[in-house]
Amino acid sequence: MSGSRETVGKTITVAAVLCIACSILVSAAAVSLRSTQQKNKALDKKKNILAAAGLLEEGADVEAVFAEKVKIKIVNLGKGTYNEDFDPATFDQRKAAKDPDTSIKIPSGEDLARIKRRATVASVYEVYDNGQLKQVVFPVHGKGLWSTMYGFLALEPDMRTVAGLGFYEHGETPGLGGEIDNPKWKATWVGKKIFDDSDKMSIDVLKGQTVAGSPKIQYEVDGLSGATLTANGVEDLVRYWLAEDTFKPYIEKIRQRGA
Ligand SMILES: Cc1cc2nc3c(=O)[nH]c(=O)nc-3n(C[C@H](O)[C@H](O)[C@H](O)COP(=O)(O)O)c2cc1C
Numbered sequence: 001m002s003g004s005r006e007t008v009g010k011t012i013t014v015a016a017v018l019c020i021a022c023s024i025l026v027s028a029a030a031v032s033l034r035s036t037q038q039k040n041k042a043l044d045k046k047k048n049i050l051a052a053a054g055l056l057e058e059g060a061d062v063e064a065v066f067a068e069k070v071k072i073k074i075v076n077l078g079k080g081t082y083n084e085d086f087d088p089a090t091f092d093q094r095k096a097a098k099d100p101d102t103s104i105k106i107p108s109g110e111d112l113a114r115i116k117r118r119a120t121v122a123s124v125y126e127v128y129d130n131g132q133l134k135q136v137v138f139p140v141h142g143k144g145l146w147s148t149m150y151g152f153l154a155l156e157p158d159m160r161t162v163a164g165l166g167f168y169e170h171g172e173t174p175g176l177g178g179e180i181d182n183p184k185w186k187a188t189w190v191g192k193k194i195f196d197d198s199d200k201m202s203i204d205v206l207k208g209q210t211v212a213g214s215p216k217i218q219y220e221v222d223g224l225s226g227a228t229l230t231a232n233g234v235e236d237l238v239r240y241w242l243a244e245d246t247f248k249p250y251i252e253k254i255r256q257r258g259a
Pocket residue numbers: 145146172173174176177178224225226227228229230231
């Protein structure tokens with residue numbers, strides 16, 4: 001009897017020691033890997049920005065290309081001015097969107113991207129070549145069918161023509177809404193005009209395919225078959241982020257600068 005009690009006691013002790021040892025191991029691994037994970041996350045973000053700008057070449061040194069060509073600025077949304085209060089290298093837009101001091105609630109009638117809150121400022125990535133502005137990459141996000149889709153939209157210096165679009169995080173269904181990652185679909189955005197000649201927001205993701213010869217072809221993008229809700233979400237988030245309350249005043253400033 002006392003032998004079996006001893007065995008139970010020992011078993012519990014061994015299990016407890018094992019649990020403690022394992023949890024120490026896991027915590028140590030989590031702590032020691034955190035900085036590597038953060039570095040990888042930052043590198044991945046830069047890769048996605050360069051990809052949207054069409055500057056991600058096979059085997060290229062992402063850090064070097066980014067440092068040479070991209071200037072990160074923080075912009076006051078709805079005003080278009082630069083904001084110097086935040087460090088562009090460390091500014092975290094998602095965190096800022098949750099902090100009441102640096103964010104606003106979006107009135108439901110205006111919440112085209114269906115994100116409820118947004119930061120009052122945002123990063124923009126100005127791409128230069130020999131001192132000349134070549135593109136601006138805008139961070140954009142909004143709801144698809146199942147998830148919030150996070151991506152980057154690059155515009156040519158006319159601030160009207162799409163240079164590239166890509167998403168780096170979403171939870172849409174592979175093969176349906178997940179087709180937003182299909183390079184062929186992303187390519188259909190390139191060259192499309194967001195605004196018409198009188199500067200009216202005109203980009204239009206169709207339900208179905210574009211038709212050559214359509215009078216509005218320069219504003220029209222192919223829909224996603226079986227995933228119209230996700231495709232509509234992409235149109236809505238592009239429209240939301242390039243509007244008067246968000247990046248449009250900055251867009252106008254860039255145009256004036258170019259002129
Ligand atoms: C399991 C499942 C997953 C789906 N995933 C998506 C999706 O990721 N994006 C989307 O727009 N529609 C998705 N749909 C389809 C939508 O419910 C809806 O039918 C579709 O968006 C309508 O587009 P269509 O008119 O082009 O068919 C899914 C449907 C099912 C049953």
